[in-house]
Amino acid sequence: MKKALVCTFLTMATFTWTSGAAAHADSRNSIxxxxxxxxxxxxxxxxxxxxxxxxxxxxxxxxxxxxxxxxxxxxxxxxxxxxxxxxxxxxxxxxxxxxxxxxxxxxxxxxxxxxxxxxxxxxxxxxxxxxxxxxxxx
Structure with a gap:
């Protein structure tokens, strides 16, 4: 159970960080x-x-x-x-x-x-x- 929970958390953290970086890089294009x-x-x-x-x-x-x-x-x-x-x-x-x-x-x-x-x-x-x-x- 602990392994599944840790794996899920790491996947969510990586996804959130990637999404934020993509949104920031795109900000000049989306006024x-x-x-x-x-x-x-x-x-x-x-x-x-x-x-x-x-x-x-x-x-x-x-x-x-x-x-x-x-x-x-x-x-x-x-x-x-x-x-x-x-x-x-x-x-x-x-x-x-x-x-x-x-x-x-x-x-x-x-x-x-x-x-x-x-x-x-x-x-x-x-x-x-x-x-x-x-x-x-x-």
């Missing part, structure tokens, strides 16, 4: 619903910064909401630094090359992604140009 995430490099690499459903001026460095405009875990500014994007919301999100939602824009369709903002069909090249963004149709 939460309703946000857009910008990435510092092509193919969703480098820094990551995710924003929820309203307008964001990326030049702003923080405030009452506690949200800075730096790549997660760094002091590097997001403004003019995005090279890829994942829109995990049901809204169109417009990325603007000017502050305060002005200038040339890139349209991110609902539930879409772009691994390289320099190669776009129907949008201008937008690598390292995003200064502000706004969710449309809310």
């Amino acid at each position: 939460r619903d309703g946000v857009i995430c910008l990435y510092e490099h092509d193919n969703y690499k480098g820094g990551q910064a995710c924003f929820g459903s309203h307008a964001w001026d990326l030049s702003w460095t923080g405030g009452e909401d506690g949200v800075g405009r730096n790549w997660n875990g760094t002091n590097r500014a997001v403004e003019n630094g995005a090279s890829s994007v994942k829109n995990n919301s049901r809204y169109w999100v417009f990325l603007y090359d000017g502050r305060n939602y002005k200038g040339t824009f890139y349209k991110a369709k609902p539930y879409s992604s772009d691994a390289d903002l320099t190669k776009n069909s129907g949008n201008p090249s937008f690598d390292n140009r995003t200064s502000s963004l706004a969710f449309k149709g809310i």
Whole structure:
């Protein structure tokens, strides 16, 4: 009985540890619903910064909401630094090359992604140009 119990426990512990490691490794690929995430490099690499459903001026460095405009875990500014994007919301999100939602824009369709903002069909090249963004149709 003791041997069977020990064996069962070891099997469960190994399974739990493996499942946790797989979930952690996958976290950059599974962003939460309703946000857009910008990435510092092509193919969703480098820094990551995710924003929820309203307008964001990326030049702003923080405030009452506690949200800075730096790549997660760094002091590097997001403004003019995005090279890829994942829109995990049901809204169109417009990325603007000017502050305060002005200038040339890139349209991110609902539930879409772009691994390289320099190669776009129907949008201008937008690598390292995003200064502000706004969710449309809310």
